[in-house]
Amino acid sequence: MALTKPIKSLWEIPREERFVGGHAACQGCAAALILRHLMKVVGKDAIVVNATGCMEVISTLFPRTAWRNPWLHLAFENAGAAASGVEAAIKALQRKGVLDPNRYIKVVAIAGDGGTFDIGLQSLSGMLERGHDVMYVVYDNEAYMNTGIQRSSATPYGAWTTTTPVGKKMRGEYRPKKDIIGIAYAHRIPYIATANPAYPIDMINKFIKAYNTRGPSLVHVLSPCTPGWRIPESKSIEVAKLAVQTGMWVLLEIENGKPKVTVKIRKRKPVREYLKMQGRFRHLTEEDIKKIQEMVDQYVAEINKWVGEEAIGPVEG
Amino acid sequence: MALAQETKPKEVPEKKEKKRIAATGADAAAYAVRDVDVDVVAVYPITPQAPIAENIAQMIADGEIDAELIHVESEHSAMSAVVAAAATGARAFTATSSQGLELMHEVLYIASGLRQPVVMALATRALSAPINIWNDYADAMGMRDTGWIMIFSENVQEVYDNLIQAFRIAEHPDVLLPVVVTLDGYILSHTTEPLEPMSREEALSFAPKRPRGYRPVLDPDEPVTIGVLGAPNWYQEVKVQQALAMRESRRVIEETGKEFGRIFGREYGFIEPYMMDDAEVAIVTLGATSSLVKAAVNRLREQGVKAGMVKIRVFRPFPAEELAKALENVNAVGVLDRAVSFGGAVEGPLFMEVATSLALRGIVKPMVSFIHGLGGRDIFVKDVMEMYQKLLEAAKTGKSVTRTLFYGVKSRRGHVV
Numbered sequence: 059m060a061l062t063k064p065i066k067s068l069w070e071i072p073r074e075e076r077f078v079g080g081h082a083a084c085q086g087c088a089a090a091l092i093l094r095h096l097m098k099v100v101g102k103d104a105i106v107v108n109a110t111g112c113m114e115v116i117s118t119l120f121p122r123t124a125w126r127n128p129w130l131h132l133a134f135e136n137a138g139a140a141a142s143g144v145e146a147a148i149k150a151l152q153r154k155g156v157l158d159p160n161r162y163i164k165v166v167a168i169a170g171d172g173g174t175f176d177i178g179l180q181s182l183s184g185m186l187e188r189g190h191d192v193m194y195v196v197y198d199n200e201a202y203m204n205t206g207i208q209r210s211s212a213t214p215y216g217a218w219t220t221t222t223p224v225g226k227k228m229r230g231e232y233r234p235k236k237d238i239i240g241i242a243y244a245h246r247i248p249y250i251a252t253a254n255p256a257y258p259i260d261m262i263n264k265f266i267k268a269y270n271t272r273g274p275s276l277v278h279v280l281s282p283c284t285p286g287w288r289i290p291e292s293k294s295i296e297v298a299k300l301a302v303q304t305g306m307w308v309l310l311e312i313e314n315g316k317p318k319v320t321v322k323i324r325k326r327k328p329v330r331e332y333l334k335m336q337g338r339f340r341h342l343t344e345e346d347i348k349k350i351q352e353m354v355d356q357y358v359a360e361i362n363k364w365v366g367e368e369a370i371g372p373v374e375g
Numbered sequence: 376m377a378l379a380q381e382t383k384p385k386e387v388p389e390k391k392e393k394k395r396i397a398a399t400g401a402d403a404a405a406y407a408v409r410d411v412d413v414d415v416v417a418v419y420p421i422t423p424q425a426p427i428a429e430n431i432a433q434m435i436a437d438g439e440i441d442a443e444l445i446h447v448e449s450e451h452s453a454m455s456a457v458v459a460a461a462a463t464g465a466r467a468f469t470a471t472s473s474q475g476l477e478l479m480h481e482v483l484y485i486a487s488g489l490r491q492p493v494v495m496a497l498a499t500r501a502l503s504a505p506i507n508i509w510n511d512y513a514d515a516m517g518m519r520d521t522g523w524i525m526i527f528s529e530n531v532q533e534v535y536d537n538l539i540q541a542f543r544i545a546e547h548p549d550v551l552l553p554v555v556v557t558l559d560g561y562i563l564s565h566t567t568e569p570l571e572p573m574s575r576e577e578a579l580s581f582a583p584k585r586p587r588g589y590r591p592v593l594d595p596d597e598p599v600t601i602g603v604l605g606a607p608n609w610y611q612e613v614k615v616q617q618a619l620a621m622r623e624s625r626r627v628i629e630e631t632g633k634e635f636g637r638i639f640g641r642e643y644g645f646i647e648p649y650m651m652d653d654a655e656v657a658i659v660t661l662g663a664t665s666s667l668v669k670a671a672v673n674r675l676r677e678q679g680v681k682a683g684m685v686k687i688r689v690f691r692p693f694p695a696e697e698l699a700k701a702l703e704n705v706n707a708v709g710v711l712d713r714a715v716s717f718g719g720a721v722e723g724p725l726f727m728e729v730a731t732s733l734a735l736r737g738i739v740k741p742m743v744s745f746i747h748g749l750g751g752r753d754i755f756v757k758d759v760m761e762m763y764q765k766l767l768e769a770a771k772t773g774k775s776v777t778r779t780l781f782y783g784v785k786s787r788r789g790h791v792v
């Protein structure tokens with residue numbers, strides 16, 4: 059059974075594993091941890107549709123599988139469309155009495171940032187616009203990790219990837235991260251949230267709400283990737299936490315169009331602390347860091363204005 | 376030990392006075408979808424397929440079809456959605472043409488690789504560039520190797536009959552492969568002909584919906600992982616199984632066509648020979664073009680020429696054996712293609728299949744590859760009669776023409792290049 063009420067402590071997280079160990083994710087992979095929690099929340103009656111990417115590849119190397127739920131993968135760019143097909147089939151089969159009409163079977167789509175922000179954007183948009191009852195979870199490791207750390211439109215400004223390398227003329231990604239929340243918001247869907255595995259209760263409560271929303275919902279989760287971000291295996295949660303504490307990642311929830319910040323930050327840490335931990339930002343100059351700090355300041359100001367309060371405070375002393 | 380069960384042939388219902396209506400190929404496709412009680416339809420409009428999408432939408436709106444209609448935003452998503460719906464256990468249908476089929480291409484392989492019994496109608500149309508909305512078989516030929524069973528229709532009645540059979544073939548436990556049924560763009564999709572539909576009871580008893588559980592589907596009570604990563608230590612086994620399923624489908628396609636004949640009086644095989652008993656020269660064709668070739672054969676027969684024709688109905692799996700048998704005794708074989716395999720050993724894609732079928736069986740005879748009718752260029756009976764003349768020459772000289780002949784081309788040297 060899926061969780062329906064918000065949890066208050068870690069002790070309330072179900073023991074049962076539905077995304078099980080033995081898969082091939084790298085040590086310290088946040089995405090695998092996110093999915094583990096996700097599956098505990100959604101329980102037995104969720105049908106999972108997964109886009110191509112790390113999570114599909116590490117979990118289903120035939121003849122093994124890490125999934126205790128029904129699970130479908132078709133391709134890279136069509137998680138939204140495939141999820142729409144499963145949802146429509148459930149509706150038709152329930153109406154015709156082939157499936158029990160009183161049982162709530164829900165489709166949960168999972169995709170990386172590439173499969174969501176870039177190649178999968180069209181099918182995601184179609185799914186959101188048509189109002190399918192699908193919970194869509196995007197784990198955002200800020201690059202195409204499965205094919206070896208190439209840039210995506212979710213790659214943040216300044217980050218090194220293999221296709222935004224650091225050289226004499228170019229020094230990493232030179233465009234800001236795409237605003238997927240703004241895109242989802244423009245679709246007027248009932249539930250949108252950002253989440254972070256360093257804040258597991260907040261993340262789980264958002265999964266619970268997204269699952270129990272009737273209609274499309276989207277949860278955008280920051281997902282540190284140890285080889286891609288050039289961080290030690292033990293640091294993924296620490297770095298994820300710093301993303302929130304520096305204001306680089308704001309924990310948002312938009313219910314029926316009304317935005318709020320779920321984890322408020324009184325005093326922000328400077329972005330330098332977040333950037334310095336990661337090899338992908340190693341080449342940044344003081345000037346670059348200053349520019350990123352300014353970008354974050356502006357983003358924080360926009361968010362505060364949007365939610366109508368100073369949810370994220372100034373950079374501390 | 377189980378006793379051998381006596382199997383009784385199905386009761387042949389008394390031939391009642393059947394209802395005949397006027398219908399286009401697009402109408403016929405929609406009627407078939409209605410009559411087999413499809414559960415999920417995902418379609419994206421493209422000319423000349425669009426009236427199929429519109430007809431189905433109207434029937435759903437009128438409550439004549441009880442199905443979920445997904446207004447997808449592209450053909451890639453249409454194919455993705457129906458494959459996913461089939462994986463959930465629904466009877467799923469889509470239709471497309473030309474560029475739409477090209478956009479689906481990636482997912483066509485996924486449908487067959489995952490053994491999902493999706494059924495599609497393809498209103499055949501030329502491919503861009505230049506953009507052209509009229510009939511030829513370039514789109515269909517492009518999906519030759521995608522692992523789909525491919526059935527060509529000659530007329531509106533066949534569109535309907537083939538689609539009804541397609542569901543039964545696709546969902547057969549020994550097959551579980553997607554099936555595409557073609558209807559020539561405009562020539563069938565938009566042309567009104569007499570159609571004898573069956574009752575919905577008849578359609579559903581011929582192509583019954585199988586109980587849940589006859590094949591693994593997405594089901595919370597029996598979770599399965601569909602669409603896995605198949606490393607080199609397993610991928611080949613899966614692909615070989617897929618190839619074997621395609622071979623196995625021959626038996627099911629044959630039984631289905633025969634039983635259809637027994638019940639409804641219109642029997643279907645892999646090929647349809649026309650005037651082949653004593654034919655000296657023959658042309659092999661596909662789809663609606665066959666009617667035109669038949670007309671040319673009739674004309675030639677009046678002139679005392681022993682011409683014949685073989686229509687290929689099932690293009691995948693390819694009826695090599697049947698074709699070889701049908702062509703065994705003629706003196707020359709022509710193949711009329713409406714698509715180009717650019718830079719191929721011979722440029723007619725159907726020709727290559729026919730030549731291989733004969734050569735492998737040690738049947739060597741003069742052959743000629745004809746290409747005509749690209750992008751809706753009209754073919755006339757007189758053009759086909761000229762092709763037969765070419766065949767008669769080849770029969771006399773005993774030599775094949777090694778280069779494809781393009782007929783009906785505007786050129787200073789005449790209309791053959």
Ligand SMILES: Cc1ncc(C[n+]2csc(CCOP(=O)(O)OP(=O)(O)O)c2C)c(N)n1
Binds near residue numbers: 110135173201210
């Ligand atoms: C049509 C298509 N283009 C490219 C690829 C290659 N490809 C597979 S996964 C992937 C990147 C996935 O990135 P993302 O969605 O961010 O997930 P991650 O690997 O980071 O988990 C790419 C480019 C593909 N499978 N299909």
Ligand code: SF4
Binds near residue numbers: 286
């Ligand atoms: S590459 Fe990154 S996202 Fe992929 S499995 Fe490893 S840690 Fe996880």
